[in-house]
Amino acid sequence: MSSLTANDTHVLSALFDPESSPSAGAKISPEAASLPNVSQGELSSLQAQEHAAIVPLNTTSPDRASIDNAIRTLTELIQRYPDYAPAYANRAQALRLRLGKDTTDAANREDVSLIFADLECAISLAAPVSPQDPVSPMQANVLATAYAHRGYQYLKATNAAPQVSTVQLLGAQRDVKELEELASRDFFMAGMYGNKVAQRMAVKTNPYAKMCGAIVKEALRDEIESVKLVNKGIS
Template sequence: MATAKDRAVLQTIFNPNTPFGNVLELAEEEAVAQVQGEDGTLTSELLEQVKDLELQGVLAAESGDVNTALEKLSQAIQLLPERASCYNNRAQALRLKGDVAGALQDLDTALHLSRGTGPVACQCFMQRGLVNLLQGHEEEARHDFEQAASLGSTFARRQLVLMNPYSALCNRMLLEMMRKLQNPDIQGNS
């Protein structure tokens, strides 16, 4: 059976341009998560139930069943509203459904709950950066990608390079030079 780290490595290998390939699952954070039962004791059953609902939601979203994903993730949030990753995952499902405002609200909640640190915050910053970029809010996107890069995201670092106008100009010039080297007979000012 593959571990979370194994799956993250495979995700990075097979999908190097996805933003989440370099973020490991939250196994270590979950091990220290404190979920209080009615009597004030830790209840791992509740955490396992929430993790299961969250996984069901993620799998439903990946298979294209966004309504089921939203239902499962909302149930997980109802059971454990302090779990930042549930909000991050629901934000993705909301975005897939076209509810960008709802997605941004969930991302903000997840960032608040995670205090802007750790793997969940890294994913949130990347996801919010992508949403901002798609909406044409480049400065906000740049800020989010900078935050994600500071938390270790290689995807965010690549996005920052792509957003740099000097980098884009250099890439175009290099591409043009390579075309001319490969096809010296072609003249033109592309």
Template sequence: MASMDLTRRDVNVLDKIKDPESDPSTNVMLDPSLPRDPHITNTSVYERVIQKEREIILSMQQLELQLAGLRPKTVAEPVQEYKGLLSKLDNFIEEYPNYASLRNNRVQALRRLYGDTILLAGAPTTPHRLIQSPEPAEATRYARIALEDIDMSIALLTPCTVFGAMSPQAAKTLSLAYTQRAAIYHTSAKLMNGHAVQVEESRREARWTKLEFEEAASHDFAFGGRYGNEIAKGLAVSTNPTAKLCGQMVREAMKKEYGPSRRKGLLRILALLLLLAIDPRGRSTQPDHQGKDRVGDLGDDVKMKFLKVGRVAIITHGRYAGKKVVIIQPVDSGNKAHPFGHALVAGIERYPSKITRRMSKTRQEKRNKIKPFVKLVNYNHLMPTRYTLELEGLKGVVSNDTFKEVTQREDAKKTVKKVLEERYTSGKNRWFFTPL
């Protein structure tokens, strides 16, 4: 078969087909001239560190060959040998706590010992893990270490700004960190129905549901793919729970609308499919005077499972159609003023502009400015996404009482503006700050 050269535009189109939420404008900027690790810039020190790291990794590889039967066994207790190598990694990390690759390798060793089911109590045995029945306290301790190592690796290697450059080696390590955490979350979501989560109460994962594990796994797979892991990029699409939500909505609508008139039911299902699959803004639907879509009920009981505090959604009708918003306060049953399910949301009316290194600091600050809005939106006019946004800076600032006085609303918008601009300049939640 003859080879074919694809342009950058062709590659972007293919990526968009595989993942409709991909954004070519936020591709990672790789610069081989940068240090391979941003926290060890001295070349001689870095060479000494990676040499010692390679020795430990090589010992693990030799042990794996013996376990696979490809080399004669030289150790009687492979688990103890593995723990000894893990102890060497522990000591090495204490010496170089800001070297992300070491933490990434320690997570890989812990996954080999305890498996990707390390977060679950009484998980079924698998041939991939060396310790089949660990003590609960031991598993909980190492689960905390693994999750903290991944969090630290991501924090150490993530660029400070959206358009910050990084070395290819740093991008590869960051991609592996995201992919490893995604694998743990994905396995936990699959086996969670029959097993309890076994992590320390201080960890956010201790309070997660199966859906939240699925969302986190899809998010991490997406970032793993963004930083160069093609397998993670493919898994991000297949594990996206938003697709499952659309399927649930269609099934719910079929139950309610597939009634006496077969033709009428099929037409409404077709309209719903077009709304979900083709027109992300939902402009084809016309709400009646009660604020309900004529294409039929989209299954509010299904939607409510997704419309929680911090969920990112897209407005599908009205002045702000197509704008991304974050849910601040959901009101499932409505209230006296608004007798229908709705949510208090904050969104971006004017998005920040692209900046480059050559721009002055004053111009960069001006182009980083955001114009927000705060609004009550009917549940029928919100399309949930798989993304979430932390709302620590907005708790208690914006509520339904905000709309009673104009001055309160303006003060709330100023607070929202400050929080969103801080998030944008820190490089967090990048998808939220790019228009559709």
């Protein structure tokens, strides 16, 4: 008798345990420390510096000079305070703005790599020690933003060349199915931390949900055909 793999067990739990749905949510508590490794005394100053860097980007089409200046300012902030997670998430956003639609272009590999590295740092620094531990609203916001952004980057890579089975990303050929699974997983996590759009995207991109959806559609088609046949017989 074969035993289930760890992945199979996870999948079955996700399918049959409603608490594993992204809409179930993480434990968010205002009483939790705002950010790990950052004191409350430092927080206000860091937020002010970060705010000053990104305000010029809050327009429909920020110019290149403003984007470059934001990236430079956030980089300096990260160098002085390497444990401040929001700066990484915001620098990743600024880098994506600078690249525009060319995030999968090989010529932009260095910036693309930095986007993924920044998102990984933001997630690592903001994540609770244990998944069961409560997080602050600020932590939840950083985690939801970073996971959703990374999921978007994975999904965008799969859409860059839908006619092929693999996509060049981060200096390596990535299987499209693998990228879709990574995107779905990150959207799931973003949904857990409160991103409503990511909750919907987690369902839409989940490969098992797609498979189940295809089975249901096929069953409905068969049911409709059988009804037609019955009706013809009655007539």
